[in-house]
Amino acid sequence: MKRRDFVKKAAVSSFATLIGTELVFGSQMIDGYVPLALQDPDPFKLFNKHKDMVVLNDKPWNIEAQAHLLDDKMTPNSCMFIRNNGLVPEGIDPKTWTLTIDGESVKNKKAYTLSDLKSKFEQHTYQLTLECGGNGRAEFDPPAKGNQWTIGAVHCASWTGVRLRDVLEDAGIKSDAVYIGYHAVDKHLSMDPKKEPISRGCPMSKAMQDETLLAFKMNGDDIPLIHGYPLRLVAGGWPASVSGKWINRISIRNKVHDGTKMTGTAYRVPCEPVAPGEKVKDEDMCIIESMPVKSLITYPKTGAIIKNGKPLNIRGHAWAGELEVGKMEYSIDFGSTWSICPIEKPVNRLAWQHFSATVDFPKSGYYEVWARATDTNGIAQPMLLPGWNPKGYLNNACHRIAVKVI
Numbered sequence: 001m002k003r004r005d006f007v008k009k010a011a012v013s014s015f016a017t018l019i020g021t022e023l024v025f026g027s028q029m030i031d032g033y034v035p036l037a038l039q040d041p042d043p044f045k046l047f048n049k050h051k052d053m054v055v056l057n058d059k060p061w062n063i064e065a066q067a068h069l070l071d072d073k074m075t076p077n078s079c080m081f082i083r084n085n086g087l088v089p090e091g092i093d094p095k096t097w098t099l100t101i102d103g104e105s106v107k108n109k110k111a112y113t114l115s116d117l118k119s120k121f122e123q124h125t126y127q128l129t130l131e132c133g134g135n136g137r138a139e140f141d142p143p144a145k146g147n148q149w150t151i152g153a154v155h156c157a158s159w160t161g162v163r164l165r166d167v168l169e170d171a172g173i174k175s176d177a178v179y180i181g182y183h184a185v186d187k188h189l190s191m192d193p194k195k196e197p198i199s200r201g202c203p204m205s206k207a208m209q210d211e212t213l214l215a216f217k218m219n220g221d222d223i224p225l226i227h228g229y230p231l232r233l234v235a236g237g238w239p240a241s242v243s244g245k246w247i248n249r250i251s252i253r254n255k256v257h258d259g260t261k262m263t264g265t266a267y268r269v270p271c272e273p274v275a276p277g278e279k280v281k282d283e284d285m286c287i288i289e290s291m292p293v294k295s296l297i298t299y300p301k302t303g304a305i306i307k308n309g310k311p312l313n314i315r316g317h318a319w320a321g322e323l324e325v326g327k328m329e330y331s332i333d334f335g336s337t338w339s340i341c342p343i344e345k346p347v348n349r350l351a352w353q354h355f356s357a358t359v360d361f362p363k364s365g366y367y368e369v370w371a372r373a374t375d376t377n378g379i380a381q382p383m384l385l386p387g388w389n390p391k392g393y394l395n396n397a398c399h400r401i402a403v404k405v406i
């Protein structure tokens with residue numbers, strides 16, 4: 001047997017093992033051809049995600065949760081949404097990984113290995129709410145282009161790392177510093193090495209907060225590759241796009257960072273409210289900073305069927321960007337009247353808060369339970385939709401579940 005034929009025979013039999021059945025006509029396959037069954041990677045297995053997660057896009061991978069999957073106080077990897085702008089990096093070697101601090105406003109450009117970061121600086125752990133700026137986009141009318149997130153682009157995991165502030169101060173910050181910008185190793189979809197899929201950042205005031213971390217652990221373990229292994233910036237309460245995954249460089253800038261998706265209309269909303277569908281000039285768009293107040297009912301799942309006369313225990317989480325949630329309410333009459341839901345304090349600043357309530361229904365029939373959070377500045381969630389914006393960001397409308405009492 002020629003070597004090539006031997007290799008092909010071996011491949012056909014190992015494909016058969018993987019697929020779990022005979023590869024009939026396998027010997028007829030053209031050299032180098034990969035059967036379809038193996039071409040399509042199963043994202044649930046690939047990323048260890050729950051089977052109820054919803055795939056919105058596979059190039060790049062974008063996967064969202066459903067409300068009931070977010071019931072845990074600390075979101076497990078299996079239920080965390082995935083938002084990628086480019087291709088997931090491959091072949092990462094943590095031993096040779098470095099983070100470089102550079103930019104116009106760094107005193108001494110410096111590179112740190114992961115073990116430098118872990119040994120030189122104090123480590124901190126915080127649970128941080130990260131919500132995609134486009135979460136809820138699917139509801140806007142006229143519709144906005146982009147991933148049609150419903151409600152599942154939010155998570156609150158626990159992150160361990162060192163403070164970005166400590167590392168920036170170690171390299172030295174010039175007095176003219178105004179912003180930081182991250183750079184990461186994921187590749188642009190075009191594979192053009194000169195293009196970055198995303199390179200965002202935040203003002204120095206956010207970069208210097210206690211809770212802004214360069215994280216190397218998530219929920220106590222190494223960060224899963226898809227969520228930024230081996231090093232991720234985490235800036236809770238701001239659009240999750242600020243929390244750069246796979247970062248190898250942070251620039252201290254003397255101006256607002258101008259990386260990919262920082263300029264134009266990306267992650268920006270009209271500085272002043274506009275009518276739905278109105279064209280807005282780039283210069284009239286403002287960068288999104290703290291995310292607005294929002295909440296989710298995570299139990300029961302929408303569509304629950306309840307026995308008449310039995311109270312229903314509902315629960316969920318609420319968050320408010322840089323602020324806390326001061327008041328939580330629910331309504332079973334389409335928002336005509338509201339009842340108070342007790343809400344817990346966050347475990348730390350920028351973590352979501354848990355609420356629960358016992359709901360009584362007057363008689364059998366169809367109901368909706370609506371949840372509404374109000375932040376400590378007195379700003380409440382809008383009932384149906386917030387103001388329209390061209391890119392479909394910041395939809396913080398009340399979450400609603402349907403319930404049938406029989």
Ligand SMILES: Nc1nc2c(c(=O)[nH]1)N[C@H]1C(S)=C(S)[C@@H](COP(=O)(O)O)O[C@H]1N2
Nearest residue numbers: 081082083084085132184240241243244245
């Ligand atoms: N390097 C890199 N960082 C990134 C992104 C990306 O595509 N590449 N996406 C950003 C966006 S838009 C969001 S919403 C969050 C998503 O984080 P997650 O996939 O861990 O949930 O990561 C942010 N950080």
Ligand SMILES: [Mo]
Nearest residue numbers: 083132133241
């Ligand atoms: Mo995002």
